Amino acid sequence: MTERFAPPEADVDRARRLLRDANGIVVLTGAGVSAESGVPTFRGAGGLWRDHRPEKLATPEAFARDPLLVWSWYQWRRDLVERCEPNAAHHALAQLCSDRSDVRLVTQNVDGLHERASDAIGAAGATAVQPLTLHGSLFGTRCTGCGTRSGARSQRVDTTSVDTLPRCDGCGAPLRPDVVWFGESLDADVLETAFEAARASEVCFVIGTSALVQPAASIPLATLDAGGSIIEVNPGATLLSGLASVSLRAPAASTVPLLLSRPSSST
Ligand code: BJW
Numbered sequence: 442m443t444e445r446f447a448p449p450e451a452d453v454d455r456a457r458r459l460l461r462d463a464n465g466i467v468v469l470t471g472a473g474v475s476a477e478s479g480v481p482t483f484r485g486a487g488g489l490w491r492d493h494r495p496e497k498l499a500t501p502e503a504f505a506r507d508p509l510l511v512w513s514w515y516q517w518r519r520d521l522v523e524r525c526e527p528n529a530a531h532h533a534l535a536q537l538c539s540d541r542s543d544v545r546l547v548t549q550n551v552d553g554l555h556e557r558a559s560d561a562i563g564a565a566g567a568t569a570v571q572p573l574t575l576h577g578s579l580f581g582t583r584c585t586g587c588g589t590r591s592g593a594r595s596q597r598v599d600t601t602s603v604d605t606l607p608r609c610d611g612c613g614a615p616l617r618p619d620v621v622w623f624g625e626s627l628d629a630d631v632l633e634t635a636f637e638a639a640r641a642s643e644v645c646f647v648i649g650t651s652a653l654v655q656p657a658a659s660i661p662l663a664t665l666d667a668g669g670s671i672i673e674v675n676p677g678a679t680l681l682s683g684l685a686s687v688s689l690r691a692p693a694a695s696t697v698p699l700l701l702s703r704p705s706s707s708t
């Protein structure tokens with residue numbers, strides 16, 4: 442029943458033209474862009490926070506209290522995401538970033554699917570542009586002692602017992618997932634680059650985020666404050682919907698490629 446999600450044609454055409462004509466686009470994605478790849482979102486029906494309390498799994502205090510529980514949950518998510526593939530929205534955005542130097546992709550996602558779509562573009566010989574990742578990477582680790590990062594893809598974590606959990610080769614302290622938990626600061630350089638791009642762009646293209654988590658949710662407001670506009674793709678309404686020039690209640694995988702294709706006429 443894909444027709445049920447078909448957004449009004451006039452809105453689609455308007456969004457396409459805004460994107461085509463924009464002097465600078467900042468794209469902000471959230472979990473919804475990966476939903477059709479099979480990666481669960483956080484909030485809403487079927488979301489991770491329906492069955493799991495964030496404060497028990499996604500805070501530094503939770504990790505200090507029960508690292509085995511936290512690592513078991515993250516390893517389960519790593520296994521799940523490894524079985525998923527980038528969808529048509531990830532691929533269309535990777536192509537857009539490759540085609541236009543005035544586009545910046547900023548993601549809250551830790552699943553690496555934008556990166557894999559970009560790698561596919563690079564493998565085909567085009568310029569591969571990697572996203573700015575606000576909340577880290579599901580597959581990286583960081584030392585709780587000395588802060589050393591593992592890089593994008595670390596070894597599978599043995600969650601048999603607390604004694605089998607990974608430790609730092611350098612200082613021996615426990616390694617943790619390299620993600621940003623509640624109450625933690627985002628990387629200052631990454632965040633500043635994202636906000637700079639938002640201020641410098643005429644359009645903020647927001648895809649698949651509930652826009653509830655700060656400071657990421659303020660990125661579209663920076664574009665708006667600088668005189669630009671917001672285009673939103675999301676099957677549900679969000680706090681941004683009322684501020685958007687075009688808000689398409691539609692899923693990402695079919696809609697994003699449609700918006701990034703050529704408008705039906707040149708007017
Ligand atoms: C589709 C679709 C389809 C479905 N197509 N779309 C009070 C006010 C303001 C701020 C705060 C506050 N109290 C505390 C804070 C700060 C806090 C915060 O924002 N809390 C709010 C929840 C209230 N923020 C922080 O703590 C941040 N740090 C910070 O602020 O530092 C400064 C500070 C320090 C100390 C004290 C206070 C401030 C850090 C936030 C880190 C967020 N981390 C997580 C986990 C990452 C690791 C992991 O994955 O395990 O990041 S939480 C989770 O939410 C994850 C996501 O990146 C993030 C955003 O979620 P997202 O992507 O929007 O997903 P959903 O599920 O919410 O929405 C999915 C959307 O998709 C829905 O709208 C669907 O409709 C849609 N959808 N199918 C398109 N097919």
Ligand code: ZN
Pocket residue numbers: 584585586587588589609610611612613614
């Ligand atoms: Zn260390």
